[in-house]
Amino acid sequence: MNKVLKELKSSFLTALWILVLTFPIMIIKVNTIDATVRWRWANIPTVFFFTYIFSFIWRRLLFLREKKGKESLRLILIDSLLMGIAPILTIVAVSLINSKSPEYKVLSWILQAVVYTGVIILHSILIKDVKSEKTEEIQERKPKFDFRETLGKKTVKRPLLALLAVAVVAYPFVSGLYHVGIMTSALMFIILGLGLNIVIGYGGLLHLGYAAFYAVGAYNYGLLYMYWGVPFWGALPLGAVSGLICGLIIGIPVLRLRGDYLAIVTLAFGEIVRLLLENLAGFTKGPEGIAQIPRPGFIMKLNLQNASIYLYFIVFALMLLTIFVIKRIEDSRIGRSLEAMRDDEIAAQSMGIDLTKAKLITFALGAIWAGLVGVILAGKTTYINPGSFTLMESVMILVAVVLGGMGSVPGVILGALLVTLIPEYLRFLSDYRMLMFGVALVVMSIFRPQGIIPRVRKHYTVGRESA
């Protein structure tokens, strides 16, 4: 009983504290035109109970973190379902308050009272639950259903892959132009994420200026077309080359840096490239950007519909190439040396790894992909300007990598899809996009720092090649 009281007290205090903190914005409303102040006392219980619930859920999550995977997931789901009902009912109650009719106002108060009493009762039940679980010995149970193992089976894997292939091919023909465009952007983002993953996930070098390579690729095509009329297919390989060269250019001065210092220098590099593009107006047309860059043509010029579908397949093929190359590098002498450098630079050097070479390889291999995707961006949107390559772009790619799982190819793919598709399809949340990613990253770093799909290390066996 003592413990229940303690839990209740700490939730209560947190709620009170947040109530005081948010008092000026949640309770007082100043009407600047009439110069009047409206006191919205009805918000007090709402704020109080929302915080109360969330502080409890938070502490419960912290407790569950110590439990073994599957079990904790189940408990979290049940908890959030139970606790989720309360806020929803509260929102209903609050919206009823806003209507003028007095009967509804009474109804709303009753509803709120019911919700809050319910939550408190539920709360004390859950706390008892926590108490009894703590005394229980945590036993390791083998989960009945191993997701990875099931996926790895050939009988499951092959039909799934076939299904995926059919879906990928059919997608542009069954969905509209708008959706094809979004999916193409998402695929491009996957390639960017995989490229940055080489630098951050394998090399362990925090790079905050990745969008600069992206910009270099895009301007590579834009400028080559503007001055010499170079077509898409001519610019694509040159995009990779210019990315590579830029990777080496940024790689050389930062050879001695790591950690925060490296992050600052790469951040500056990203901004320098953008500012150069903006200010070399005579050469790059400055902030006005380069317009009317042609879409890639297939023998002849395509109409918008077909060009979009064509581009979708180009990007998809490029993504497959990226995955193939990165997987091969990951499982090779070069990939291992990058990871060794990430884990311990001094030890890696003592094992005969040339750090200079390893770092340059990291930057160059990472930059190539951004260069390629840059060319595609120019070909997709037909218009580029420096405003598309801000720090925000670099940060979003970084978020995709960290969220999905550093060093893990499936993780980065999922991360990139989440980061691009969620804001696209949940437009009404667009104002809160950054807030959501911020919260997601904080929660991830506490509960699952290795990312949504963490890296699985290869299992070696003697004699035969293992998958």
Place this chain on the structure above:
Amino acid sequence: MSRTILNIEDFSMIFGGLRAVDHVSMHIDEGEIVALIGPNGAGKTTLFNCVTGVYKPSEGTISVSSADSHTTRTNGMKPNKITELGLARTFQNIRLFSTMTALENVMIGRHPKLKAGVVGAILRDRRTKNEERQVIEDSLSILGKLGLEKYANEPASSLPYGAQRLLEIARAMATEPQLLLLDEPAAGMNPQETRHLDETIKRIRDEEGITILLIEHDMSLVMSLSERIYVLDYGKMIAEGSPEVVKANPAVVKAYLGE
């Protein structure tokens, strides 16, 4: 007389106003097991770091001779170049690649012996494939020599402490060194593990023909293993010789026990 692998002449290392190692000369001959002992802060690890290229020596000459008796002055060379000359080391505070498996750690040690580059990795031609198969086999056999094969696919950080120390030795052995420098290999080991280490080090020397220089505080291990002992105190070499000679040296006793 056998070949001198490592020769240090009149070497000093100065950090600001501190002479961490002061005019030290020593040499390691092929096939020896040599110990470097001394109280804490005597400059033993500093000497190791200079020999392996982590620090750049302030004064003096450090030279390494290769199997064909070609001698190279290694002052200021990068650690990876020194490793290629056949010097490999372990670290006092374990420095394994903690996210990688035990086997992958050893495979990293094979790095300087391999050739595959980026293009080879992507195309995975026959040569690269063979090389990769070879490195897995070699690494497994090195793990086997140290009794670590059961940990091959475990993350290095999850190994028991003693096994992590052995894994560091395995990783160093993978570079096929002529001289292995062990920095306190028995630190934190229990007596049983230390006995096992004693046998292992002897076996590495006898079977693999690798010369060994070790820093160690466990005197029973030092006395049982080493054929020659150097004693450092406050950066100065105060004694040199066989275990019996060093044990009887009054300067050594004074350094360890005080007046």
